[in-house]
Amino acid sequence: MSYDVIIIGAGPAGASCGKELAEKGFSVKIFDRRKEIGTPKRCGEGVSESIIELVGEIPSKCIAKKIKGARLYAPNGRYIEIVLDRGGYILERKVFDKWMVEKAIKAGAEVQADSFIFDLIKEKEFFVGVKGEFLGEKFEERAKIIVCATGAESAIRKKALGISTKLNIIDSCLQYEMSGIEIDSDFIHIYFGNETSPRGYCWVFPKGRNRANVGVGVIPGEKSAKFYLEKFINSHPEIKKGSIIEVNGGCVPVGNLLKNMVTNGLVVCGEAAHHVNPVHGGGINEAIISGKLAAKVISNCLEKNDVSAKALSKFNELWWKERGEFLRKVEKFREVLEKLSDEDLNDLVDVLKPEDIIEFSRGKKLSTFAKVLMRKPRLALLARHLL
Amino acid sequence: MWEIDNKKCLKCGGCVSVCPFGALELKDTIIHDKSLCNLCGLCEKVCPVKAIKVRKNEL
Numbered sequence: 001m002s003y004d005v006i007i008i009g010a011g012p013a014g015a016s017c018g019k020e021l022a023e024k025g026f027s028v029k030i031f032d033r034r035k036e037i038g039t040p041k042r043c044g045e046g047v048s049e050s051i052i053e054l055v056g057e058i059p060s061k062c063i064a065k066k067i068k069g070a071r072l073y074a075p076n077g078r079y080i081e082i083v084l085d086r087g088g089y090i091l092e093r094k095v096f097d098k099w100m101v102e103k104a105i106k107a108g109a110e111v112q113a114d115s116f117i118f119d120l121i122k123e124k125e126f127f128v129g130v131k132g133e134f135l136g137e138k139f140e141e142r143a144k145i146i147v148c149a150t151g152a153e154s155a156i157r158k159k160a161l162g163i164s165t166k167l168n169i170i171d172s173c174l175q176y177e178m179s180g181i182e183i184d185s186d187f188i189h190i191y192f193g194n195e196t197s198p199r200g201y202c203w204v205f206p207k208g209r210n211r212a213n214v215g216v217g218v219i220p221g222e223k224s225a226k227f228y229l230e231k232f233i234n235s236h237p238e239i240k241k242g243s244i245i246e247v248n249g250g251c252v253p254v255g256n257l258l259k260n261m262v263t264n265g266l267v268v269c270g271e272a273a274h275h276v277n278p279v280h281g282g283g284i285n286e287a288i289i290s291g292k293l294a295a296k297v298i299s300n301c302l303e304k305n306d307v308s309a310k311a312l313s314k315f316n317e318l319w320w321k322e323r324g325e326f327l328r329k330v331e332k333f334r335e336v337l338e339k340l341s342d343e344d345l346n347d348l349v350d351v352l353k354p355e356d357i358i359e360f361s362r363g364k365k366l367s368t369f370a371k372v373l374m375r376k377p378r379l380a381l382l383a384r385h386l387l
Numbered sequence: 388m389w390e391i392d393n394k395k396c397l398k399c400g401g402c403v404s405v406c407p408f409g410a411l412e413l414k415d416t417i418i419h420d421k422s423l424c425n426l427c428g429l430c431e432k433v434c435p436v437k438a439i440k441v442r443k444n445e446l
Contacts, residue, residue, distance in 0.1 A: 033413070033414070039397075042399055080421060101445070116414050118414075151400070152404035153400020153401065153403045153413055154403060155406070155411065155412040158406070158409040159409060164406055164409070165404045165405050167405050167433060168402065170404065170405055170433055172401060172433050172434070172435045173401075173435055174397075174436065220432040220433045221432070223437070224434065224437040226436045226437070247397065248397070248399070249397030249398075249435045250399045250401060251399065251400070251402075251404055251435070253404070359420075
């Protein structure tokens with residue numbers, strides 16, 4: 001049988017794209033490599049409250065903990081406390097992802113787990129189907145449009161667009177879900193430092209009942225993410241007393257936003273297209289937005305019966321207008337942050353106001369940040385990068 | 388030589404995302420296609436637990 005759309009990957013991007021298209025009456029099939037949708041998680045599970053505007057009310061079973069804001073720690077241990085107007089959530093991704101997929105199914109989409117897509121079918125310069133394997137049996141399915149929502153960790157994107165993620169914009173991550181730790185569970189805790197987490201940061205995202213995701217993301221180098229995570233835990237007695245109840249690894253693209261995300265008969269969205277916030281590495285909301293925008297363009301193309309790269313490139317245009325220009329500013333902010341020494345970071349925590357940081361993380365008021373940097377001659381050069 | 392320690396590997400797929408040659412894929416374990424691999428070592432660098440070993444100078 002043939003579908004209007006085949007989506008590879010049932011994460012937030014694939015599920016939201018599938019739901020939108022099914023609601024419009026298109027036949028949709030979503031394949032996911034994992035034996036259980038949402039498992040294993042590969043995520044700190046933190047998300048801002050604005051997710052409600054994207055997916056509607058989230059059932060309580062999907063939420064581990066409602067949080068008030070974030071504490072950002074400088075290498076010397078001093079911190080800025082940011083209270084967000086509407087706060088945020090630490091999700092239970094394993095439950096949340098299933099809920100998202102079930103919404104797509106309710107809208108009419110078909111979903112199949114444990115289905116490994118190992119190749120794409122191409123005819124006359126157009127992608128027209130997928131080759132997969134389900135429980136040891138090979139299968140082929142065809143569709144007018146293929147959506148690659150595989151996350152960054154798939155060779156399918158390489159087959160589709162011919163690109164891989166550059167090492168210099170990948171953060172290598174390791175996370176332990178821990179139980180029995182003691183930390184203020186109303187805030188997420190973010191620790192910066194070149195010694196403790198080069199380029200990235202260490203995080204503690206509370207999940208309630210003395211449970212938390214404790215992780216690190218670092219630029220790939222001599223030492224592994226594991227080295228930095230263990231060093232972090234060992235230097236924090238309140239965390240060290242806890243037990244490891246789950247281990248999660250992952251690598252997240254923090255930049256190099258793709259200019260082109262389409263080809264004949266195929267669209268790449270979500271993390272596979274690097275749709276991730278380059279400062280904090282959060283990708284849930286970006287994936288949902290990306291999946292929805294892709295659905296909008298795909299539905300127009302299907303109605304006009306034109307699935308050429310030219311017609312689908314409307315997605316490039318739309319996404320860059322809605323998200324890309326903003327995320328590119330955030331990436332510039334990240335490029336400056338990663339050049340700061342521990343001493344600079346210590347100074348910044350004393351100088352910056354919580355409301356400034358909220359604005360910076362949204363890519364706004366970067367000129368204010370530049371002015372702060374300019375107070376120090378050795379940081380002035382960096383400041384110019386922001387203007 | 389390309390080697391993976393499956394006892395260490397978390398199946399996170401970081402290595403797959405950076406492979407410039409499409410030589411890696413994540414199924415139940417990491418699948419390595421020797422014929423596509425160029426032994427560039429990016430996978431070794433990105434691995435959060437250093438489960439991959441790549442040696443270029445072996446005959």
